Amino acid sequence: MPRGAAVPGAAEKAAVLVEALPYIRRFWGAVVVVKYGGNALGAEGTGGEAAARASFAEDVVLMRSVGMLPVVVHGGGPQIGELMARLGKEPEFRDGLRVTDAETLEIARMVLVGKVNRDLVSAINVHGPLAVGLSGEDANLIQAAARDESLGYVGDVAAVDPTILQRLLAQGLIPVVATIGADPAGQAYNINADTVAGALAEALEATKLVYLTDVAGLRADPEDPGSVLAQCRPEDLDRLVAEGAARGGMVPKVRACAHAVRHGVRQAHILDGRVPHALLLEVFTDAGVGTMVTAEPGVGASGEETR
Numbered sequence: 001m002p003r004g005a006a007v008p009g010a011a012e013k014a015a016v017l018v019e020a021l022p023y024i025r026r027f028w029g030a031v032v033v034v035k036y037g038g039n040a041l042g043a044e045g046t047g048g049e050a051a052a053r054a055s056f057a058e059d060v061v062l063m064r065s066v067g068m069l070p071v072v073v074h075g076g077g078p079q080i081g082e083l084m085a086r087l088g089k090e091p092e093f094r095d096g097l098r099v100t101d102a103e104t105l106e107i108a109r110m111v112l113v114g115k116v117n118r119d120l121v122s123a124i125n126v127h128g129p130l131a132v133g134l135s136g137e138d139a140n141l142i143q144a145a146a147r148d149e150s151l152g153y154v155g156d157v158a159a160v161d162p163t164i165l166q167r168l169l170a171q172g173l174i175p176v177v178a179t180i181g182a183d184p185a186g187q188a189y190n191i192n193a194d195t196v197a198g199a200l201a202e203a204l205e206a207t208k209l210v211y212l213t214d215v216a217g218l219r220a221d222p223e224d225p226g227s228v229l230a231q232c233r234p235e236d237l238d239r240l241v242a243e244g245a246a247r248g249g250m251v252p253k254v255r256a257c258a259h260a261v262r263h264g265v266r267q268a269h270i271l272d273g274r275v276p277h278a279l280l281l282e283v284f285t286d287a288g289v290g291t292m293v294t295a296e297p298g299v300g301a302s303g304e305e306t307r
C-alpha cells in the first residue's frame, strides 16, 4: 500500500495499540515464564508445527521488543511419543508422567534438547539474534532427584539455580529451556515441563506464568467445553484436583499454578496455545483469554486491577 493511502480498519488498529499501552507500561522489565506444551506445538488446525512455532515466536519477540523478559519452557510429550513409536517402543504413563527407562531417557533427551528446543530457537531467531537454547543440565539450572523408583528416570525439581537465566535476560536474550535436569552425580532425568515452568517462575520471581496448551482454559467440568473458568484462586485449584475435575496432563499445570501464585508469582494463566497469538491476546488486552489464577480474583499482588 502506498504511503498516505487510507489504512483499512485504521480506527480499530489504533484502538488495539492504545488498549495495549497500559500493559506495555506495566510489564516493562517483568519476567514472564511461558510454557509451550507439546500438544499446542503440533496440534491440528494450527497450520502445522512450523506455522504454530512461527506464530508463537512472533508473540515472544514482540513481548521482548516492548520490554518484557520472556523465558520459554517447552514440552514435547507427543513428539517423544512419535520417536518412541518409530523405534518400536510403547509409551507408558502413570499419573500423567512418562515411565522413563534408560532408553526412553535417551529418546526424551534427543527429542527435547536436540529437536524441539532447536526448532523453537530457530523460529525465534528469524527475528534477530535473540534466543538461546539450553537444558536444565546447563550451568546446573535444574538439579533433579528421582521421583519414584517405579517411574525410572523421572525427576523432581530438587533445586533451581536461576543464575544462567538471569545472565541471559540481562543481556537482552530469550532463554528457551528443555526440561531435562541432572542430579549431583550427573545422572540426567526426564522432568514434566509444567512442573519445571512453575519452579523457574518462582526462582525468577516472575510476574506471570503462562501455560499454552490445547484447551481454551481450565474447565470446572473436564467434559464440558462451556465450563472454562475465567478467573480462580489457588484454593479453587486445590479443590478441582481433589474432586478429580482436573485430570491427567492438567494436574501438573494446576498444581504448578497454585504453588507459583502462593509463592510470589502474581498471575498464572492457562490458555489455548493453538489459537494464533493467544499469548498476545492474554498479555495485551483488557479481556484476556483463558483462565487466570491470582491470589485474589480481579486484584494482583500489589493491589492493582489485573485486567
Ligand SMILES: Nc1ncnc2c1ncn2[C@@H]1O[C@H](COP(=O)(O)OP(=O)(O)O)[C@@H](O)[C@H]1O
Pocket (backbone or CB within 6 Å): 036, 037, 038, 039, 040, 075, 077, 194, 212, 213, 214, 215, 217, 218, 219, 220, 221, 222, 245, 246, 247, 248, 249, 250, 251
Ligand atoms: N479440568 C480440565 N480442564 C481442561 N482440560 C483438562 C481438564 N482435566 C483434564 N484436562 C485435559 O488436559 C489436557 C491438557 O494437558 P496436556 O495434554 O498435558 O497438554 P500439554 O501438552 O499442553 O502439557 C487437555 O487436553 C484436557 O484433555
Ligand SMILES: CC(=O)N[C@@H](CCC(=O)OP(=O)(O)O)C(=O)O
Pocket (backbone or CB within 6 Å): 036, 037, 038, 039, 074, 075, 076, 077, 078, 080, 096, 097, 098, 108, 154, 155, 179, 190, 191, 192, 193, 194, 249
Ligand atoms: C516425566 C514426563 O512425563 N516428562 C515429559 C516431558 C515433556 C513434557 O512435559 O511435555 P508436554 O508439556 O508436551 O506434556 C514426557 O516425557 O512427556
